[in-house]
Amino acid sequence: MRRTLKTLRELALTVVIALAVFLGAQAWQTRDTPERWQHDGLLSWVQPDGTRGSGTWHDLRAQTGIAPDAPLALHVWATWCSICRAEEGTITDLSRDHPVVTLATRSGDAATVQAYLRQRGLPWVAVLDPDGRIAAQHGWRAVPVFSVLAPDGTLRHTTVGYTTGWGMRLRLWWAGRV
Template sequence: MGRIRHFVREASITLTLALGVFLGVQAWLTRATPPQWAPQGTLTWLLPDGTVQHGTWADLRAQMGTPAGQVLALHVWAPWCGFCRAEESAVTALASRHPVITLATRSGDAASVRAYLRQRGLPWVTVLDPDGGLAAAHGWHSVPVFAVLDAGDRLRHVTVGYTTGWGMRWRLHWVREHDRWTP
């Protein structure tokens, strides 16, 4: 019985330390993230059929049928990012059931991003951020980033680095449930 107790104690300490390191790294990576998602001016985005559109954030939300006040997920990625490729199937699965907007940062022009999305079979609504300015304005200098925008377009549960499909769904569900009970 002493061996089992020792093992449980050591495992608990190790898991607690690992969780502390993870949370500390996340806090450091998201330290410059503002509380509000606030893209300014005219955005350019690709629809799943490859069509290029221009407009404001409100225009994009309206085109997607996700009016202001509806919770949605935001996934920031780049074609050159290996972790982003590893998340593609989870983001696609999430987007089949929930509103998701992706942001292709430091990824080139519309033609380059469209070619990548088609090659990988990704049916995403993708905002173009060719120079990384939009991501940087929100404090993100690394990819991938996963965030949930609540009913007021506030950034919630921002995670930098790989996020599992389960983690994406949990974050989205948590914000939806929390917003339902928050005045």
């Protein structure tokens, strides 16, 4: 009995330490993320059918049918990122139930991103960030990034690194409650 209690205490301590390290790393990686979306210029994007567009977030929402009052999942990724590839199925599944817009950072021009999406069979709307400028404006030095973009431009629940599907859905649910 004593041995079982000791093992449980050690396990609980290990979980608490691991959680503290994880939360500390997330806080460090998102320390420069602003409270609100920072890019006021025009965006360029590609849609799953190959249609290209440019304009503001409002224009993007209108062209893709995303309600102006809906929070949307923002997934920042790159073609060269192996962790991003591991999340592809999760993002695609999420996009079936929630509005999702992705940001292809440091991944090339529209033709390159469009070819990548087609090759991988990804039905994503991808905002283009060929030089990484948009990601840098938000303090994102690594990919993938997951954030909830509220209709008022507030960025909520930002994480850097692999995020589980349940974690993404929980963040979207929570953002809709606040």
